């Protein structure tokens with residue numbers, strides 16, 4: 001749905017990162033543009049150049065470059081882990097709501113999906129009974145996104161420990177997608193699963209907390225033997241990452257620049273969160289949320305029986321504005337709305353969404369008298 005519409009609407013509010021950095025901003029961080037122009041456009045090292053892997057390794061205490069593979073985005077890293085581990089008949093467990101790449105990939109490989117819920121009422125804590133049922137001795141992989149897309153929730157240390165202990169008991173791999181680590185809004189840096197167990201594989205990349213999705217650089221880090229298998233799979237799939245992107249990524253992940261990117265992301269999100277908060281107050285309690293702790297997404301619950309797909313279609317066709325229906329991320333009666341854009345874009349996008357949602361409840365559109373009659377019930 002996103003691929004179909006995101007470039008055709010006026011306001012793409014289905015995004016999930018922050019306003020992206022430009023190459024010029026990276027030049028200000030020390031990127032050598034002149035040297036870049038002289039790069040021979042050959043193949044790059046297929047598992048990522050050593051300088052890049054060394055810099056990524058600095059994020060993960062105790063890692064070695066053999067434990068790291070650079071990929072075309074976090075999504076490819078997730079894909080490679082699935083290709084390397086999953087066989088027909090295996091079980092993949094995952095929390096919902098979530099970023100829904102893994103269920104599709106796992107299913108295509110003949111695996112079965114078992115889900116457990118994150119509960120709105122408890123600040124998106126996992127439902128532990130469901131978790132224990134989903135992560136059983138026959139569960140090959142547990143997939144988590146932490147901080148989570150779309151709730152913006154961060155697991156507590158206790159919850160992480162509980163997850164680790166269960167997976168060690170059941171012999172389950174923990175695939176921790178940490179692409180939002182570093183995109184915390186008003187809280188300390190999220191703890192990584194890295195180092196908590198030999199069964200942990202972390203995936204991440206430049207797309208969210210760094211604000212650089214366009215270069216398509218991600219990585220995976222895990223036990224070297226598993227990483228070697230992923231590297232073989234990578235050869236069959238895309239051979240390796242783009243050489244120019246590897247170069248750009250070396251600047252971005254450099255320890256000092258990494259903190260600059262994270263700070264930029266935090267500043268955008270802190271600013272935008274206030275705007276989203278104000279916007280939500282305009283619906284008389286019919287739109288509610290647990291404020292995100294990290295990331296650029298507002299996951300809002302709406303009071304109505306109208307299916308989320310119908311609402312999203314309505315917003316798209318009448319306001320040329322794209323949002324993600326909750327059902328697409330595993331949770332009906334919710335909408336996933338991007339809050340990582342520039343202020344005028346964010347305000348106008350929210351205004352357009354608001355017009356349609358107010359129509360559902362017969363609320364007057366803000367300041368609009370002539371528009372009032374034009375907004376029919378959904």
Ligand SMILES: Cc1ncc(COP(=O)(O)O)c(C=O)c1O
Nearest residue numbers: 016073074075099145149205207
């Ligand atoms: C949790 C999560 N993982 C991975 C991705 C894809 O990341 P990339 O652009 O690095 O492939 C997304 C994109 O929305 C995401 O939300």
